[in-house]
Amino acid sequence: MQSNAPATQAAPALVLFDIDGTLLRRAGPHHRLALAEAIRIATGFETTTDGIPLHGMLDPVIMAEMLRRAGASEALIAESMPELVRHAQAIYAESCPNLERKTCPGVRRTLERLERSGAVLGLVTGNLTCIGWKKMERAGLRRYFRFGAFGEMAPDRGVLVQKAVQEALRQGWIDSRARVSFIGDAPADILAARAAGVQSIAVATGLCPADELRGFHPDILLRDLRALRLEMVL
Numbered sequence: 001m002q003s004n005a006p007a008t009q010a011a012p013a014l015v016l017f018d019i020d021g022t023l024l025r026r027a028g029p030h031h032r033l034a035l036a037e038a039i040r041i042a043t044g045f046e047t048t049t050d051g052i053p054l055h056g057m058l059d060p061v062i063m064a065e066m067l068r069r070a071g072a073s074e075a076l077i078a079e080s081m082p083e084l085v086r087h088a089q090a091i092y093a094e095s096c097p098n099l100e101r102k103t104c105p106g107v108r109r110t111l112e113r114l115e116r117s118g119a120v121l122g123l124v125t126g127n128l129t130c131i132g133w134k135k136m137e138r139a140g141l142r143r144y145f146r147f148g149a150f151g152e153m154a155p156d157r158g159v160l161v162q163k164a165v166q167e168a169l170r171q172g173w174i175d176s177r178a179r180v181s182f183i184g185d186a187p188a189d190i191l192a193a194r195a196a197g198v199q200s201i202a203v204a205t206g207l208c209p210a211d212e213l214r215g216f217h218p219d220i221l222l223r224d225l226r227a228l229r230l231e232m233v234l
């Protein structure tokens with residue numbers, strides 16, 4: 001086959017999205033309860049996320065900290081992690097509520113416009129793989145995202161962004177000329193974008209106020225996604 005084969009053409013841009021505070025907010029306690037329940041089943045420890053700054057953290061790192069605070073040894077944490085990851089995903093898949101009305105302002109319209117522009121959209125999130133995809137499914141946003149890099153795939157967010165970019169290049173969805181952006185609501189997202197050498201777009205729709213985000217010097221700072229213009233990412 002020749003010509004007019006858009007599927008083989010590299011897209012002009014890759015736009016990566018964080019989930020919590022960026023695409024969705026007030027999604028309920030189900031996620032943190034799933035982490036605590038997974039820990040209880042796998043290790044017997046009663047734990048909580050109370051007092052842990054969850055914002056911008058990866059799920060496995062959160063579970064490790066929950067266990068540490070409950071007195072678990074580093075050896076037990078390391079040894080039980082694969083089981084924790086498995087249980088947490090299964091429990092969340094069962095308990096995830098409908099999230100259609102939990103999207104941040106401008107999310108659907110932004111994703112529609114980006115999709116029509118030909119950009120490739122992906123997820124970069126600290127959520128475990130099945131938790132992230134389940135949220136997208138229950139929010140009615142699943143179809144916009146071609147792929148993702150998730151919490152159990154790397155030790156930190158900067159590496160997750162790099163992995164996502166490498167995957168898009170490897171698949172031929174983008175080439176080295178593509179513009180790459182990472183949109184997130186936490187200082188950790190700004191730092192991750194910078195570490196990976198991609199454009200950082202901060203949205204003040206999560207827990208972090210705009211003034212605080214500004215202090216981390218994102219390339220672009222938006223009140224919410226309604227302020228995103230296509231030329232910022234294309």
Ligand SMILES: [Mg+2]
Binds near residue numbers: 021022056186
């Ligand atoms: Mg977030």
